[in-house]
Amino acid sequence: MGLLENKFNDNIIVEKLDKLLSWSRSTSPWFFQFGTACCAIEMMAAAASRHDLMRIGMIPRSSPRQADVMIVAGTVTMKMAIRVKKLYEQMADPKYVVAMGSCATSGGPYWQHGYHVLKGVDIVIPVDIYVPGCPPRPEALIEGLLKLQEQILQERPLTRKMA
Amino acid sequence: MTSERDKLISELVLKALDGDLDSLNAVEDRVLRAKAKAALVKAKKDPKAYKAQFSAVESSTEKSGQKELTEAEKKISELVLKALDGDLDSLNAVEDRVLRSKAKAALMKAKKDPEAYKAQFLAVESSTEKLGQKKLTESEKKISELVLKALDGDLDSLNAVEDRVLRSKAKAALVKAKKDPSGYKAQFLTSANTDLNPIIEAKKTVAKIETLNSKIKKLSMISFPGIILNDDDELFLQVSPVNWYSFAGWLKSEPSLAFDSLQCQTGFDVGDEHLEARYNLHSMSHDHYTEIRIRVSRKEPCIPSVEKVWRIADWFERETYDMLGIDFSGHRDLRRILLPEDWEGWPLRKDYKVQETYHGIVIPKMKEGWE
16 A cells, blocks of 8 residues: 555545545544453443444454554553554554553543553554543444544545645 | 030040040040031141140130149159259159159150250249349449450459449459460350450450460470560560571470461561561461561561461562562572562662663653643
8 A cells, every 4th residue: 555645635535535535544544452440341241242333344453563542452562562552563554553541542541649640642653533431332342433534535645745 | 516526626636636636536426526527637637726826815824724734744854854964763762653763764865965944944943033144244244244345454343333242243354364364254155155256356365366376475485485566465476586596496396386487478567667577377277376477677577487487488579579678598599580580679668669661661651640
C-alpha cells in the first residue's frame, strides 16, 4: 500500500478505490488478543458465541503483526505501560487503539492514589475510541467497535492530504 | 351404658396396641367386638395419639396400678444401677421373686450397653437427689467462673461473694490455679459450658495459643535462651532477628512443636523507627498455630531468610522485600516480585514518595479538585 498511499489527486477513480479500501479495512478489523485486567473477561464474552464479534468481522489474533486493532482491556500499570507501547509499535499500519474501561481511559479507581497505575493508556499510545464503564458490558464494547468501523469507513487512504 | 361400653372398647384397643389381641378376640358380645376392631384399625394409623387420648380417660384403679408399676420399675432400675456398679448383693437380697427376676432380666439387657442405661435411668432418679447434685455442679461452675475472672485480674467479684463456704473454696481453687493459669483456663473453659458460645470458643483458642506459646518459651530456654522477647501472656512471640534462621529450623524439627507449614509471611511498617515481619506458623501433626513477629530498625532492616526452612517463604519474602524493603539475608533469589526491577522506593513504607518519572512516563502527582 505504501506505493500508492497519499499519491493521487482527488478524482473519480481515486474516490472509488478509496471507498473500496476503507470498506474492506472497516469490515475486517482483526484485533489483538490480549487483556491486562478484568475488562478482558468482558472482551472475551464479547468475542464468544453469545455476542460473537466475528459477525462484524473481528477475529482475535495472537500476534501484533497480524492485528489491526489493539483493545486495551483493563488497568495498565507502569510495568505494563512499556510493554503495551512495545506491542503497539510491533503492529503494522494501519493500526487503531480502543481503550476499554475506565482504567484504560483515565486510570479509573486508581485515578488519585495508585502510584503504580498509568492514568489512561493515551499517555503512551494514541487512542481512537474510548469505551467507558467499569467494566463495560459487551454491548458497550461492540458499540465502540462499530464506531471505530464508521471512523475507518470515513478514511480516504489513497487521497493526498492537504497540508 | 354407652360411655361404659366406650371405655371398654378403648381398653381393649389399648391392650391390642400393646400386643394383647387375645382379650379383644375373647369378647363374647359381637357388636362390642366389631366396634373394638373398627376402633383398633383406626387407632393403628396413629397409635400414639390414641394412647394419649384414652389413657387419660382410664379408670382411677388402673391409674394407681400404673403408679405401682412405675414404682416397681424405679426399684428395678435402682437395683440394676447398683448391680452395674458392682453391688449385686442388694439385687439378690430382694424377697419379691417377681421383682428379682425382672431386675435380673433388666440387668442382662443393661449390660449390653451400660452407659445408655445409666444415662436413661439417672434422669429417673428421685427429685431430692437430683436437686442436691445440681447444686453441687452449679457451685463448682460458679467457683470456676470466679477463678477465671480472678485470673483475668478481676478479684472483686470473688471477694463480693456472700456465701463464706463458696468464697473460701474459690480462693483455694485460685491459689491452685495460679500455679498453672493457662492449664486451668484450658481445663475449665472446656468443661464449664458445653454449649457453643462464640466468646467461650474464642477464649478456648486464646488459652490454647497461650499455653503453646509458654511451652515454646520453656523449650527454647535450653538451646535459644533469650530469643523470645515478650511475656507469654500475648498471642504472638516477639523474636530477636539475630538467631532467627536456626530458631526457625528448630521450630520445624522439634518433634513436640513440628511447625511444618508457614501459612503466611508479611510485613508491616509499625511507624516510628521500626519495620516488622510476621510469620504465621501451623503444625499439621499437632494442629496448633502461633505467630512470630520480628522487629528491625528502619535504617538497617535485615532479617535472616527462612526460605531454606520453608520453601514457600521464597515468594513471601520477595513480596515483603518488594513492598517494605526488608533485606532477607541468605535468600537465594531476592528480587522484586510485583513491581518492575528498576522501581525506586518501597511503596508500603509510611514515608514513601512516588518517583517523578518511570522510563520517560511522567507519573502524575495527586490530582486535585476531583473529590
